[in-house]
Amino acid sequence: MITDTQTHTDLNIGLTDAIARAKAEDTTILFSYTFQFEARDLLPLLSHPADKNACRIYWEQPREGFALAGLGKTLEINDDHGESIDSLNEKISNYFQQAIHVSNHPFVGPRFLGGHSFNPQSDSDKTWGEFPRACYILPECLATLNPDGCWLTISKMVTKNDNPNSLLREFSRNCTHYEKRLPVTLPPLRHVPIDKFKDIPNRKEYDEIIYSVLEKIRPEKLEKVVISRSHQVKVGEEFSVVSAVQVLRNMYPKCTNFFFSFPKAGIFFGATPERLIRKNGQEITTEALAGTIDRGRNMEEDRLLAETLFDSHKEREEHRFVIEQIKGRLETIIPEIEIPYEPIVLKLKNVQHLKTPISGVLENGEKILDLVKLLHPTPAVAGTPLKRAMEVIGKLEPHDRGWYSGPVGWIDPKGNGDFFVALRSALVKNEEAHIFVGGGIVSESLPEQEWHETELKLQPIISALSGGQK
Structure with missing residues (x-):
């Protein structure tokens, strides 16, 4: 909130500079103002009924005490014209290079949030329809929560014809407006009945696809x-993505919980355990996440299942x-890349995975999207060798994955960011939900076991869709 004379002066100077730069370069300039406020939870910011049809984005890593909540949009960059990730990267960098930001915290400010489809070259089917193949939003209001506190960033594009006094009054109104929109508590969970619609592919078709893959594995190397596969269910008007994510973060605190709500296009949400790439300065971290087994009904059974997973030749090969x-x-x-000799077992609420953290230090000036381009898609969501695996997926899968198993994340002005696999x-x-799950097929795979694994992976989202009901 704009309350003191110094902040008022800093804002006025910043806005005047932004207008001058817009005039000098004959363009629009991104201007942002960040201020600290009191909040322990950002999800309520996106729960107001009046914002149901607004652009809303949420990102939370409960174990790290980190969350982002975006409302409205100041900038939108997408690939509606078939632009490459390099083109998107360049546009984002250009906006940030020209931007002016007034803040009392050096590490909090505007960010782009968004993602890409699994295969940008594939054609969208009717399921994904108007959902963009790739899209990055810089929210008008972005709330940031980390262990140091909570901040609101208000952003606007400034033109050469703007008046600094008018803009100052507008920023003051917006700051007050958004700060008042953050209630203390979330509304009660909505328990929504869901009805199964259909599986694509169905069980018989799925088994046939798996056998087709197995026939190709050995002779084609x-x-x-x-x-x-896609599991479709009917949900009513009562569905609330805020309630769904509330369920997910309570059940899966080790996962990154997210949603992207784009007007008319739809809502994409999930809880992902797999980091694609994180960049902080020159340091990068990623991970291999492959190999899955059930959780046990008691501690002893759970331990034995974890040992079975760890000792399984099939699961270890898939992980390797x-x-x-x-x-x-x-x-x-x-x-120099740091990779532990052995994986660890990541225990989630209903499954266990093999996980190996991987880290290193960059020597050049790569930005986060350069690294996303380098690593996506990983064998964990596509296969290996990559080119041939992608060809098989394109031929055998009867649906468009859209953003499922694509990269989603955020980008800051310094080219840092954090992306996970969706x-x-x-x-x-x-009023329909299309749930996506998958599994890696190797030479030792059995269709029945693979179907069972995907059924396990469906449960988190089915529970979230119903508001926590099983």
Whole structure:
């Protein structure tokens, strides 16, 4: 909130500079103002009924005490014209290079949030319809929560014809407006009945696809192909994505919980355990996440299942493929990569995964989207060898994955960011939810076991869609 003389002066100077720069360069300039406020939870910011049809974005990592909540949009960059990730990267960089930001905190400010489809070259089917193949939004209001506190960033594009006094009054009104919109508590969870619609592919078709993949693995020197499926259910008007994410973060605090609500296009939400890439300065972290088994009904059974997963030749081979591919790609830009000798077992509410953290230090000036381009898609969501696996997926999968298993995340003005693979996710539109899950197929795979694994992966989203009901 604009309350003191110094802030008023800083804002006035910043806005005057932005107008002058807009005149000098004959363009519009991104201007942002960040101020601290009191809040322990950002999800309520997006729960107001009046904002149901507004652009809303949420991102939370509960274990890290970090969250972002975006409302409205000041900038939107997408690939409606078939632009490459390099073009999107350049546009984002250009906006940030010209931007002016007034803040009392050096590490909090405007960010782009968005993502890409799994395969931008594929054609959208009717399910994804108006949902963009890639899209990045810089929200008009962005709330940031981290262990140091909570901040609101208000952003606006400034033109050469703007008046600094008028803009100052507008920023003051917006700051007050958004700060008052943050209630103390969330509304009660909405328990929504859901009705199964259909599976694409159905069980019989899925088994046939898996057998087709197995027939190709040995003669074509394929090591792994990831096959996904879509589970469609009916949801009513009562569905609330805020309630859905509330369920997910309570059940899966080790996951990154997110949603992107785009007017008319739909709502994409999920809880993903898999980080694609994180960049903080020159330091990068990623991980291999592949190999899955159930949770046990008690501690002893859970321990035995974890041992079975850890000792499984099939699961360890599937995991090794992912590590080797990530390592091979990172070696082109990083001289020394740190990879533990053995994986750990990541225990989520209903499944266990093999996980290996991977890290390194960049030597050049790569930005976060450069790294996303380098690593996506990983063998964990596509297969290996990559080119042939993608060809098999394109031929055998009867649906468009859209943003499922694509990269989603955020980008800051310094080219840092954090991207995850959009797993355990669903698209909701027209009172229908399309839940997407998948699994890696290797030479030892059995269709029945693969179907069971995907059924396990469906449960988080089904529970979220129903407001926590099983």
